[in-house]
Amino acid sequence: MQPAQITLTFRQVINASSTGDFESRVFEDSYIEFIMQAQAYNQEKLYRTFSELKTHKPKSNSLHYKVGFAVGLYVQELGGRIPGVKDSLGVTALPFDTHHFEIIESDIEDRQQHQVAIIYTTPPLTWLGVVGDRLLLVSNDQSYLNNGAQATFMLPLQPQLAISSYKALQLQTEESR
Amino acid sequence: MERKNFLRSLAMTAISAPVLLEACKKDSKETDALLAGGTAKTEAACIPTDPDMAGPYPLYGSRGSAINRVNIADNKPGIPLNIDITVQSVYRGCAPVTNARVDIWHCDKDGYYSGYVNDGYLGVQNNQGRLFGRGLQYTNSVGKVHFASIYPGWYPGRCTHLHAQIFIGTTLYLTTQIAFPDAINAAVYNTSQYIAHGQNPTTNYLDSIISDSLATELATVTNSGGVYNLSHVIKI
Numbered sequence: 001m002q003p004a005q006i007t008l009t010f011r012q013v014i015n016a017s018s019t020g021d022f023e024s025r026v027f028e029d030s031y032i033e034f035i036m037q038a039q040a041y042n043q044e045k046l047y048r049t050f051s052e053l054k055t056h057k058p059k060s061n062s063l064h065y066k067v068g069f070a071v072g073l074y075v076q077e078l079g080g081r082i083p084g085v086k087d088s089l090g091v092t093a094l095p096f097d098t099h100h101f102e103i104i105e106s107d108i109e110d111r112q113q114h115q116v117a118i119i120y121t122t123p124p125l126t127w128l129g130v131v132g133d134r135l136l137l138v139s140n141d142q143s144y145l146n147n148g149a150q151a152t153f154m155l156p157l158q159p160q161l162a163i164s165s166y167k168a169l170q171l172q173t174e175e176s177r
Numbered sequence: 178m179e180r181k182n183f184l185r186s187l188a189m190t191a192i193s194a195p196v197l198l199e200a201c202k203k204d205s206k207e208t209d210a211l212l213a214g215g216t217a218k219t220e221a222a223c224i225p226t227d228p229d230m231a232g233p234y235p236l237y238g239s240r241g242s243a244i245n246r247v248n249i250a251d252n253k254p255g256i257p258l259n260i261d262i263t264v265q266s267v268y269r270g271c272a273p274v275t276n277a278r279v280d281i282w283h284c285d286k287d288g289y290y291s292g293y294v295n296d297g298y299l300g301v302q303n304n305q306g307r308l309f310g311r312g313l314q315y316t317n318s319v320g321k322v323h324f325a326s327i328y329p330g331w332y333p334g335r336c337t338h339l340h341a342q343i344f345i346g347t348t349l350y351l352t353t354q355i356a357f358p359d360a361i362n363a364a365v366y367n368t369s370q371y372i373a374h375g376q377n378p379t380t381n382y383l384d385s386i387i388s389d390s391l392a393t394e395l396a397t398v399t400n401s402g403g404v405y406n407l408s409h410v411i412k413i
Contacts, residue, residue, distance in 0.1 A: 069243050
């Protein structure tokens with residue numbers, strides 16, 4: 001199996017039924033910020049939902065990032081770790097380098113309809129293969145092995161997780177070492 | 178009366194935001210007392226609380242916002258610019274409006290905005306995920322906010338400007354722009370950091386968006402030892 005350099009992308013959907021401190025703060029604050037920012041495109045209150053707004057006021061597409069600002073510090077407080085996406089041992093959360101915020105849907109009169117996503121993308125990872133339903137990846141921490149082996153970790157495949165970039169790496173043969 | 182209408186009516190009669198907050202606290206206390214079976218005032222106890230959207234709107238303080246900050250330059254190069262904006266209430270004889278949220282945003286010295294993929298004289302720049310030139314602050318007891326930034330550049334078709342929005346509570350009161358004096362722009366764009374882009378051909382009077390609003394949208398800008406200071410009053 002040929003190793004590859006990959007990045008993974010995980011899409012965390014947050015809605016009214018989400019639990020957890022981070023998710024609750026993102027939900028509450030992004031909804032209030034949506035209410036505030038949407039007014040610029042909806043002064044007459046002709047539209048209730050984000051979908052309606054986008055259809056009739058295409059510039060409202062900028063609400064994705066304008067509302068995203070409102071939760072920027074919460075994402076920063078994650079310390080570069082994707083919430084809830086851990087290795088097979090359940091110990092280490094998957095790191096992310098970049099993220100962006102997306103409003104899936106919202107409604108200025110019904111907060112239950114508010115639904116957003118945070119899309120996290122990892123730094124480049126070395127992928128060695130798939131074992132069962134898990135990705136075998138090279139660990140960034142190689143400090144505890146000195147026998148020539150590479151430290152690895154395994155990551156369960158799961159909904160909302162995708163390989164978002166792929167670059168084949170040359171196999172290192174004994175001759176090429 | 179629904180709470181949002183109550184808030185709006187207070188704001189329209191120019192009660193300042195701290196009063197709004199107090200009003201909301203009082204409202205909450207009375208509601209809590211009702212729920213707890215307490216002895217709130219008779220008129221309050223006999224009137225059901227109006228239904229409204231949930232959420233702690235009056236308490237929302239943009240606490241998770243990545244742009245709730247004074248320094249909005251994000252280490253972008255440019256001549257320092259202090260931005261001082263005062264918000265006043267027309268309905269109260271231009272008294273200061275306290276605790277209003279002021280959002281501002283402007284381009285960098287080369288005419289590029291954060292948050293977008295935008296094209297300019299240096300080519301296409303992907304500034305998604307970047308925040309430079311964007312900030313929000315809440316007005317203090319004399320209705321002022323302060324930001325530290327850099328003097329903005331320009332892009333074709335527009336005079337040099339800032340964007341601003343004023344919110345009270347969660348209500349958007351005003352979306353506006355702030356123009357800079359042409360003579361100051363010319364001096365800045367002749368300095369070493371800005372000269373590569375040259376002078377902005379769109380002066381204030383040639384800008385179709387702002388030319389008819391200069392009476393209220395032109396800021397005062399002064400130079401103090403190489404640092405520029407912008408002051409502007411927004412009346413709502």
